[in-house]
Amino acid sequence: MTKSLLEQIAETKQYLQGQTRLRPEVGIILGSGLGGLAEEIEPESVIPYEQIPHFTITTVEFHHGRLIFGRLGKREVMAMQGRFHYYEGYSMQEVTFPIRVMKALAVNALLISNIGGSLNPEFKAGDLMIMTDHINLLGSNPLIGPNYDELGPRFPDMSEPYSRELIALAEGIAAREGIPVRKGVYVALQGPNLETRAEYKFLRKIGADIVGMSTIPEVIIAVHAGMKVLGFSVISDEASDPENLKPTSIEEIIKTAEKAEPMLTLLMKKVVEKL
Secondary structure: OOHHHHHHHHHOOOOOOOOOOOOOOEEEEEEEOHHHHHHOEEEEEEEEEOOOOOOOOOOOOOOEEEEEEEEEEOEEEEEEEEEOHHHHHHOHHHHHHHHHHHHHHOEEEEEEEEEEEEOOOOOOHHHHHHHEEEEOOOOOOOOOOOOOOOOOOOOOOOOOOOOHHHHHHHHHHHHHHOOOOEEEEEEEEEOOOOHHHHHHHHHHHHHOOEEOOOHHHHHHHHOOOOEEEEEEEEEEEEEEHHHHOOOOOHHHHHHHHHHHHHHHHHHHHHHHHOO
């Protein structure tokens, strides 16, 4: 008999509590090529996804696929080093299940990162962007299906998906540390292919600054659960001039992200310390 979502969450929570003594308040999701923050965490327990009940496994070669419980500064955190994507063939519920588990473990703030292509001519490859809003073009939503009132409301408000309080905190830290940051709107498509010239034009016209293939499902679930969210994007390539679009590859995109990673790592570390 298939177990309910609530039963799955409870089993995963029980398993993880048996693997760590920590009780983290901050959850972190590290996107492709952005795993450097994991090296800053003083680990107490590192668990491969395949060992965790009801977790799926990441099939993306740039993702380590492990859950880290540890301390970042004086804060106890749990960090996903590698996420799940809709394009891997997983359901929206599978993609977002770790966020449900974070909430069950009393995490109340989520820091999430990704890489994406710039649609805004002012944003250049290697820049960091703080997410202020998003546009969901993934073609689905993780809240479709039965709603459990224990997890959140049937119709959650999304007027502030990214916490203004945390955005202001991140901006202040970036200014003090001399880290240049942009602010903008992230749009997600299913992928895994990169976008066409016509799609880049369309996405810019509807108000997006960066395009990627992740993040939004996790944010929706975090907001549904009452968590505060702060999102960061690393601009990995430029597509603001679709008529002169140059071919690129995921390998080149990852290399660009890795060059910007130290700035993102410092910024996220400082934010966690000030939460």
